[in-house]
Amino acid sequence: MRFRAASxxxxxxxxxxxxxxxxxxxxxxxxxxxxxxPLAWVRNxxxxxxxxxxxxxxxxxxxxxxxxxxxxxxxxxxEIALPAPRLVEILVCYGGEFGPDLEKxxxxxxxxxxxxxxxxSSQTYHAYFLGFAPGFAYLGDLPDALATPRLATPRRKxxxxxxxIAGKQTAVYPFATPGGWNLLGRTPLHMFRVDREPMELLDxxxxxxxxxxxxxxxxxxxxx
Amino acid sequence: MNTxxxxxxxxxxxVQDLGRPGYGPVGVSPSGAADAVSLRLANLLxxxxxxxxxxxxxxxxxxxxxxxxxxxxxxxxxxxATLDGRPLETGVPHAVMPGGKLRLGQTRSGARCYLAIAGGxxxxxxxxxxxxxxxxxxxxxxxxxxxxxxxxxxxxxxKQLPRRKLTAKAQEAFRPRKTLRVxxxxxxxxxxxxxxxxxxxNAFRVTEEADRMGxxxxxRVLALRAAKEMISEGVSLGAVQVTPSGQxxxxxxxxxTAGGYPKIANVIGADLFCIGQLRPRDEIGFARVTxxxxxxxxxxxxxxxxxxxxxxA
Numbered sequence: 287m288r289f290r291a292a293s294x295x296x297x298x299x300x301x302x303x304x305x306x307x308x309x310x311x312x313x314x315x316x317x318x319x320x321x322x323x324p325l326a327w328v329r330n331x332x333x334x335x336x337x338x339x340x341x342x343x344x345x346x347x348x349x350x351x352x353x354x355x356x357x358x359x360x361x362x363x364x365e366i367a368l369p370a371p372r373l374v375e376i377l378v379c380y381g382g383e384f385g386p387d388l389e390k391x392x393x394x395x396x397x398x399x400x401x402x403x404x405x406x407s408s409q410t411y412h413a414y415f416l417g418f419a420p421g422f423a424y425l426g427d428l429p430d431a432l433a434t435p436r437l438a439t440p441r442r443k444x445x446x447x448x449x450x451i452a453g454k455q456t457a458v459y460p461f462a463t464p465g466g467w468n469l470l471g472r473t474p475l476h477m478f479r480v481d482r483e484p485m486e487l488l489d490x491x492x493x494x495x496x497x498x499x500x501x502x503x504x505x506x507x508x509x510x
Numbered sequence: 511m512n513t514x515x516x517x518x519x520x521x522x523x524x525v526q527d528l529g530r531p532g533y534g535p536v537g538v539s540p541s542g543a544a545d546a547v548s549l550r551l552a553n554l555l556x557x558x559x560x561x562x563x564x565x566x567x568x569x570x571x572x573x574x575x576x577x578x579x580x581x582x583x584x585x586x587x588x589x590x591a592t593l594d595g596r597p598l599e600t601g602v603p604h605a606v607m608p609g610g611k612l613r614l615g616q617t618r619s620g621a622r623c624y625l626a627i628a629g630g631x632x633x634x635x636x637x638x639x640x641x642x643x644x645x646x647x648x649x650x651x652x653x654x655x656x657x658x659x660x661x662x663x664x665x666x667x668x669k670q671l672p673r674r675k676l677t678a679k680a681q682e683a684f685r686p687r688k689t690l691r692v693x694x695x696x697x698x699x700x701x702x703x704x705x706x707x708x709x710x711x712n713a714f715r716v717t718e719e720a721d722r723m724g725x726x727x728x729x730r731v732l733a734l735r736a737a738k739e740m741i742s743e744g745v746s747l748g749a750v751q752v753t754p755s756g757q758x759x760x761x762x763x764x765x766x767t768a769g770g771y772p773k774i775a776n777v778i779g780a781d782l783f784c785i786g787q788l789r790p791r792d793e794i795g796f797a798r799v800t801x802x803x804x805x806x807x808x809x810x811x812x813x814x815x816x817x818x819x820x821x822x823a
Contacts, residue, residue, distance in 0.1 A: 290696045293776035294804030296746040298696050305741055317535065332534035332744030334768050339744025341531065344779060344808050349801060416537030417742070417768030420646040423537075424742070424768075461646060478536075480636055480648045486536045 384472035421460035421478025440466030474507035520572030525650035530639035544786030548586035552626035555583035563640035571614020581628035587620035601676035620787030629665015695773030731756030748777035
C-alpha cells in the first residue's frame with residue numbers, strides 16, 4: 287500500500303503501480319471490505335485501476351488516522367471472499383450513424399470494418415471501475431490490434447449508448463455527454479436508470495462481452 | 511398542498527441540497543449545492559434544517575409565484591430580488607402573501623443565489639438526496655433544471671415568521687474569496703518548479719466553460735517535468751487538474767469521479783463554496799496551505815455554521 291493525500295479530505299491508496307487484474311483485485315477486495323463494514327467517517331469511495339480514493343469527514347479524522355486504519359485492514363482485505371464475476375452481455379449495433387469512427391479505426395489498423403467488429407466482440411472484458419459519468423464502466427483490455435488514441439478534439443456531444451474505444455479501453459456512454467473516444471457502435475440497453483435496482487447495468491469486477499446486432503434488432507429493442 | 515409556480519426559470523435553476531456522497535463506486539458524483547454555505551444559511555434563516563432542499567439559481571434568477579404564500583429567504587449572490595415589486599433584502603426571512611411574486615434579475619455579485627422556502631422544496635429523494643444531478647438526469651425536480659410552468663410542491667411554513675438576521679460577522683466570514691487556498695495535489699511533484707510557482711504567483715481567468723461539472727481556467731501554462739503516462743484514478747472535489755496543453759480545470763460538484771490528468775493542487779474544503787460563486791471572466795489566484803491548516807480552517811468553518819449565536823442576531 288502506498289498513500290498520497292488527494293485533498294484535505296481525501297486520501298489515495300495505491301495497491302499497485304500497473305494496470306492488471308491482480309492489482310485490480312486488491313482494489314476490489316479493499317472496496318468490498320469497506321462497503322461491508324462501513325466506517326462512520328468514510329464519506330465516499332472511488333475505486334480505479336490501481337487505487338482507491340477514500341474521502342473522509344475531516345472533523346473526525348485526519349490523513350494519518352485514515353492511513354493507519356486502512357493499513358490495519360490490508361491483511362483482512364486479502365482474505366475477503368469475492369463472488370465469481372457475473373457475465374454481462376451488451377448488444378451493439380456497429381457502424382453507420384451509430385459508429386461514426388468504425389471505418390477510420392479500421393483503416394488506421396489496416397483492417398476491414400468487419401474484422402474490427404469481430405475483434406471488439408470476441409474479447410471478454412473486465413469492468414475495472416465506474417467513473418466519468420453515472421454508470422460509465424471502464425472495460426479492458428481491448429485487443430492490441432484495436433488500441434487507438436483518443437480523438438484530438440473531443441466531441442461536444444456523444445449520444446447515450448455509444449460504444450467507444452480509447453487506448454486499450456472500451457466503454458459505453460450511459461448519457462449524452464462530451465466525449466473523446468472513437469465510436470464503433472451503439473447499444474439500445476440502458477447503462478444507468480434511476481428507476482431500476484440496481485441502477486447500474488455494470489458493476490466493478492463484472493465480465494463483459496459485446497454481441498453484434500442488426501439495425502432492425504436495435505430499433506425493436508430500443509422501442510421496447 | 512402548498513406550491514411554487516415557475517413563471518420564468520432564469521438561466522439554470524435547480525433543486526439542490528447538500529448532495530449524495532457515497533456513490534463513487536457506481537460513478538455518481540455527489541452533486542449538491544455549488545455554494546453549500548449559502549444554501550445552509552438560507553435554510554437556517556427560514557427555520558429549516560441546514561441540509562433541506564432549496565433552489566439554486568445561476569447568473570440570472572427568474573420569477574416565481576407562491577399561490578398559497580410562503581416564508582422565504584435568499585443567500586449567496588445579489589440578484590437584485592424584488593417581492594411584489596419591492597426590493598427584497600438578503601440575509602433575513604420574508605413572508606410572501608398568497609399569490610405573491612418573487613423576481614430575481616441578473617447577478618450583481620457572484621454566480622449563484624439560493625432561495626430557501628420554509629418547509630423546504632418537496633421532491634422524492636434519489637440515492638438519499640434531493641439534489642439535481644444535471645448530467646445524469648437524476649434527483650431534484652424530474653432530474654433537470656426548472657422550466658417555465660413547472661409547479662413544485664413546497665412544505666407548509668411555520669405559523670410565525672422567524673425573527674433573525676444574518677450578522678455582519680457572519681456575512682464577513684462567509685464572503686467568497688477570489689484567492690482560493692489549496693493543498694498539494696497528488697501529482698504536485700510531477701510539475702516543473704516553474705509550474706509550481708506559476709500556480710501560486712499568477713492570476714487565472716475563469717473561461718466561459720464553467721459549470722457544475724468543472725471550471726476551465728486560462729492562464730500560465732503549467733508544464734510537467736517529463737511526459738508521463740498517468741493511470742486514471744479517483745478525483746476529489748476541488749481538484750486542480752492540468753490538461754496536456756498545460757491549462758487547469760477545477761473539478762466541481764458534478765465532476766467526473768475518475769480521470770487521468772495529473773492534479774497539481776486541490777482547493778481546501780473550507781473554500782469549496784467560493785468556487786460556486788465564480789463567474790466566467792473572474793480572475794482568481796491560489797494560495798498554498800498545509801493539510802493541517804486546511805483541516806483547522808474546515809473545522810472552524812463547520813463550528814461557525816453550527817453556531818446560532820455567531821450567525822444570527
